[in-house]
Amino acid sequence: MSIDYSSNKTILIAPLNWGLGHATRCIPIIKALQDNNYIPIIASDGIALELLKKEFPYIQTLELPSYHIEYAKNAKNFKWKLIKNLPKMIIAILDEKKMVNSWIKKHDIDGIISDNRLGVFSKKVPSVFITHQLNVMTGNTTRFTSKCHQYFIKKYTECWVPDTDATPNLTGDLGHIKSNNLNLNYIGPLSRMRKKDIPKMYDLMIILSGPEPQRTFLEEKLQKEIVNYNGDVVFIKGVVEKTQIKQQVKNVTYYNFMNTKQLEQTFNESDLVLCRSGYTTVMDLAKLEKKAFFIPTPGQYEQEYLAIKLQEEQLVPYATQNDFTIEDLSKVKSFKGLSQFKNTIDWDTLFSVFEKEN
Incomplete structure (x- = not known):
């Protein structure tokens, strides 16, 4: 009350x-x-x-x-x-x-x-x-x-x-x-998200965030990498613009950005999340009890620290931006994911x- x-x-x-x-x-x-x-x-x-x-x-x-x-x-x-x-x-x-x-x-x-x-x-x-x-x-x-x-x-x-x-x-x-x-x-x-039990639509959700130019560097790298991914992908670029743009390229659905309601739905509809290890994202994933893979922003000590900490605790694996390949996602199976912070x-x-x- x-x-x-x-x-x-x-x-x-x-x-x-x-x-x-x-x-x-x-x-x-x-x-x-x-x-x-x-x-x-x-x-x-x-x-x-x-x-x-x-x-x-x-x-x-x-x-x-x-x-x-x-x-x-x-x-x-x-x-x-x-x-x-x-x-x-x-x-x-x-x-x-x-x-x-x-x-x-x-x-x-x-x-x-x-x-x-x-x-x-x-x-x-x-x-x-x-x-x-x-x-x-x-x-x-x-x-x-x-x-x-x-x-x-x-x-x-x-x-x-x-x-x-x-x-x-x-x-x-x-x-x-x-x-x-x-x-x-x-x-x-703190999270704006809620966990829902709904049917899965995507095998992989990619969500980008953070200041330029590193956001663009990661977008360009991942667009090349997902050509080798078998499964349905939703790719949210994290570029806030006046109107939402949706594009379908083979097995990948691209969005420039999503509002909270759409993001919550998409997180819940996705099996695995590939993203930065920013703390807000970490809190959202914990609330949604998600399995994830992290690529910390290069040079950002805080994101690198969180990625290392969560990998050492066997919760979420990570790779550096330069070293990441799409095959790295197979490591997720042996990690617990974020789920115990209610x-x-x-x-x-x-x-x-x-x-x-x-």
């Missing part, structure tokens, strides 16, 4: 535009805010904002400055490309902080939920930060980047970690730190942070 807060408080919810993962995992939170009589306002930029506009056409949206996150063409240069873009990111973070503070008065905002947007914060209202990365993996600079991230997190009223604090868990060292003075709340895995989120308790005097 939901608590009836008659005040209809307005909550600003702002996911980072880095691939689609941050935006999609905010979908169940936005729905829960509505179910609990809050008024959500969505703020983001780029494809993350476009996706949420399609999902929630009647919710007010605001545009935030871009963090200018670009991936290097070569995985080895990933970290240096991010460091090069750091000044642009800092300017965007400072700009969004100013914007958010002006919006609080203008839009009568009573609370903030930021999914990894470091400037979406205010001392004037309860502010929540969502992250599964308490430790930010960056190779030999992990300790430094983690301390920086934790410094920002500490400013927030609460930090929601979409994982369990128990063992086994999904994030491992990413989402668990030994000692901290952060106000952490482990809320359990949880229900107590939204009433979670949203009580917005009922406290700040």
Whole structure:
């Protein structure tokens, strides 16, 4: 049963535009805010904002400055490309902080939920930060980047970690730190998906995501590889455009993108999923109890860490983008798949942070 807060408080919810993962995992939170009589306002930029506009056409949206996150063409240069873009990111973070503070008065905002947007914060209202990365993996600079991230997190009223604090868990060292003075709340895995028992339509579902140019590199590689695959394939490119395009090429059905309802149906209709090892995808697969194969984004330490962790735990196998061949999918048979992370989120308790005097 939901608590009836008659005040209809307005909550600003702002996911980072880095691939689609941050935006999609905010979908169940936005729905829960509505179910609990809050008024959500969505703020983001780029494809993350476009996706949420399609999902929630009647919710007010605001545009935030871009963090200018670009991936290097070569995985080895990933970290240096991010460091090069750091000044642009800092300017965007400072700009969004100013914007958010002006919006609080203008839009009568009573609370903030930021999914990894470091400037979406205010001392004037309860502010929540969502992250599964308490430790930010960056190779030999992990300790430094983690301390920086934790410094920002500490400013927030609460930090929601979409994982369990128990063992086994999904994030491992990413989402668990030994000692901290952060106000952490482990809320359990977040997913917009529901498992359904429906007839299978596809032997293989390929779903791409993440920033360019690596998304395109993987699309081009997999289009060549699936020529050698015997079975029905659905291939979702992860390119959000104004209209959905569907193409049939022999045994492969291509889509540029799908909305949540279509994706949920397609996941449930597919035997096996081939995808990146982004954390939002991992949570969706766990909710749907799916068998999968991962190709982490080259140079992205977090995805590489998750892929290695889940392979070592005999849950999901992986291959690097350069090494992957379609024959690798046969390894999946000897892995358990993601299935043992069942949880229900107590939204009433979670949203009580917005009922406290700040």
